[in-house]
Amino acid sequence: MGLRINDTIPDLQVETDHGPLGLHDWIGESWAILFSHPKDFTPVCTTEFGAVAQLADEWAKRGTKVMGISVDSAEDHKKWKVDIEKVSQAPASFPIIADTDLAVSKAFDMLPAEAYLPDGRTPADSATVRSVFIIGPDKQLKLSMTYPMTVGRNFAEVLRALDGLQMSVGHGVATPANWQVGEDVIIPATVSDADAAQKFGAFDTVLPYLRKTKAPG
Numbered sequence: 001m002g003l004r005i006n007d008t009i010p011d012l013q014v015e016t017d018h019g020p021l022g023l024h025d026w027i028g029e030s031w032a033i034l035f036s037h038p039k040d041f042t043p044v045c046t047t048e049f050g051a052v053a054q055l056a057d058e059w060a061k062r063g064t065k066v067m068g069i070s071v072d073s074a075e076d077h078k079k080w081k082v083d084i085e086k087v088s089q090a091p092a093s094f095p096i097i098a099d100t101d102l103a104v105s106k107a108f109d110m111l112p113a114e115a116y117l118p119d120g121r122t123p124a125d126s127a128t129v130r131s132v133f134i135i136g137p138d139k140q141l142k143l144s145m146t147y148p149m150t151v152g153r154n155f156a157e158v159l160r161a162l163d164g165l166q167m168s169v170g171h172g173v174a175t176p177a178n179w180q181v182g183e184d185v186i187i188p189a190t191v192s193d194a195d196a197a198q199k200f201g202a203f204d205t206v207l208p209y210l211r212k213t214k215a216p217g
Contacts, residue, residue, distance in 0.1 A: 002109020003141050009133075010107045016067070016095040017077040024139055026095075031062065031166065033158065034097075034133040036069035036110060040080040044152050045130075049096075050088030051155045058159055062166065068096035069104055108133065110146075132158055134165060142169070171216040172199075187211040 003009060011024040026032070035052065037045035052066055059066050070077065077096040084092045099105055110131055132153060134143040142165050147153050164175040167185060174186040187196045189209050196203055196211060203213035 005142065006140050008139050009135055009141055012104060012107060014097045014104060015074055016097050017074045018095040021095065027065065027135060027139060029137050031064040031137060031162065032135045033064060033066045034069055036131050038130060038149065040070055040072040040076045041083065044149065046083055046087055048153050049084045049092060052094065053084060053088045053090040053092040055155060056090065056093065062162055064162060066094045068094060069099055070096055071099045071102060071105060073100055074098040134162055136169060167215065173216065182215065184212040185215045187213055
């Protein structure tokens with residue numbers, strides 16, 4: 001059984017280009033994002049990891065750590081970062097897990113338990129390892145999304161989703177479709193009108209089960 005929303009992620013000991021790390025210790029009290037890819041020195045993933053590097057200030061602003069995952073070696077990661085930094089014109093200072101034994105890929109349900117890396121493999125052999133996982137300070141999985149090899153991930157959407165998660169977890173609200181920071185939020189249906197008024201003040205009842213209010217904080 002793979003990881004599901006609100007499951008605690010496994011506290012794996014991983015090898016990275018920054019040295020050995022324990023996932024729970026690395027996350028600490030922060031939010032965290034793990035983003036994976038099937039092979040170093042591939043075109044789409046190079047642009048994606050470059051996008052992550054360019055967003056360093058945005059991750060820091062949100063108290064969020066980022067870490068890549070690949071089934072290639074730590075030495076390959078170090079060499080590949082030269083290309084990532086050339087493309088992005090930004091330092092790729094985040095660690096990348098060297099998941100050569102597929103322990104992380106299997107634990108996070110990106111590859112089946114019987115998967116292995118054949119000699120002379122291509123990115124297609126680990127194509128499903130193209131996921132994003134957002135993890136809370138409680139070490140629980142809050143969101144996951146998986147992409148095909150041919151479609152670059154939209155890290156503006158990852159940021160937006162992270163903002164929505166931090167808003168909902170921090171203030172007990174929900175966010176509507178296409179929500180952006182500063183826009184109105186949704187009061188959960190489990191909160192009565194009286195409790196909603198006490199907690200949030202004024203709110204707009206769009207439908208009996210859809211009430212909007214100004215974003216807290």
